[in-house]
Amino acid sequence: MxxxxxxxxxxxxxxxxxxxxxxxxxxxxxxxxxxxxxxxxxxxxxxxxxxxxxxxxxxxxxxxxxxxxxxxxxxxxxxxxxxxxxxxxxxxxxxxxxxDTFVKWKPTILYWCFGLALLVSQLFMKKNLIRTMMEKQVSLPEPVWPRLNLAWIVFFAVMGVLNLYIAFNYPLDTWVNFKMFGSMGLMFAFIIGQSLFLSKYMKDEQ
Known part of the structure; x- marks a missing residue:
């Protein structure tokens, strides 16, 4: 819901x-x-x-x-x-x-703000935000958390670039479809891939 x-x-x-x-x-x-x-x-x-x-x-x-x-x-x-x-x-x-140029930039700015928040928190505040959000649900070895945080940073950076590429190289209607279905599909695919990657570590911990 x-x-x-x-x-x-x-x-x-x-x-x-x-x-x-x-x-x-x-x-x-x-x-x-x-x-x-x-x-x-x-x-x-x-x-x-x-x-x-x-x-x-x-x-x-x-x-x-x-x-x-x-x-x-x-x-x-x-x-x-x-x-x-x-x-x-x-x-x-x-x-x-x-x-429409301005609203096309909106998803990219949002993605990059998320990625920047993860990066700045890790580098300057020594705080892993992904760990803060997930550690109550999953238990992972210590070295895995920074790699997971980096994976999300890269994902948000790539999504921001991809949004701009679609927005300014394809018709507006294509960008709207990508905003609704493409970005959501890529997010699901990333989460599923992440879950498969983490499953072996969760088994090791158990």
Missing amino acids: KFLFDLFPVILFFGVFKFAEADKTKALEWVTLYLSSFMADSALQEKDAPIVLATAVAILASLVQIGYLLLRHKKVDAMLWLSFAIIAVFGGATIYFHD
């Missing part, structure tokens, strides 16, 4: 974009009606309406996520705050300038 909750903005972004792509005239009407006051000028082209509308919905969805947790007096994870801040800034720029 938490997995779907975390993906709520991405799912809405994808759904709204596909709906708006199917009827760009209607999407332009809605953007003009509800978002024109947030844009630098009113010269929005019909082809740009779907990404602007989808971005606005993603920002709103992220805000709803945080509001829901606060109303229920639950802790808002730092990653959720970071994700909201990035989509608000880069998504807001996409709406203001009606330019």
Whole structure:
């Protein structure tokens, strides 16, 4: 359930974009009606309406996520705050300038922030964040934890580069599909590969 909750903005972004792509005239009407006051000028082209509308919905969805947790007096994870801040800034720029370049950078910035947090914590704070999150669930030999942390750093770095490559070398629709399915599939594949790698160490420990 938490997995779907975390993906709520991405799912809405994808759904709204596909709906708006199917009827760009209607999407332009809605953007003009509800978002024109947030844009630098009113010269929005019909082809740009779907990404602007989808971005606005993603920002709103992220805000709803945080509001829901606060109303229920639950802790808002730092990653959720970071994700909201990035989509608000880069998504807001996409709406203001009606330019999809900014929102295309959002996943990359988020991936690189995650990777940088892992790297800085390990090098300067001598704290392995992956270990902090996982050691209650799994017991691993001491030398494995730094390697696991490094694997996540590399994964986030590669995902950031891959997002930019897809975003700026393929049509917008391809990037939206990759954002919804490609990145999620790669994440699952990495986690499965990681689990297979760690299983032998967990058996050794037992």
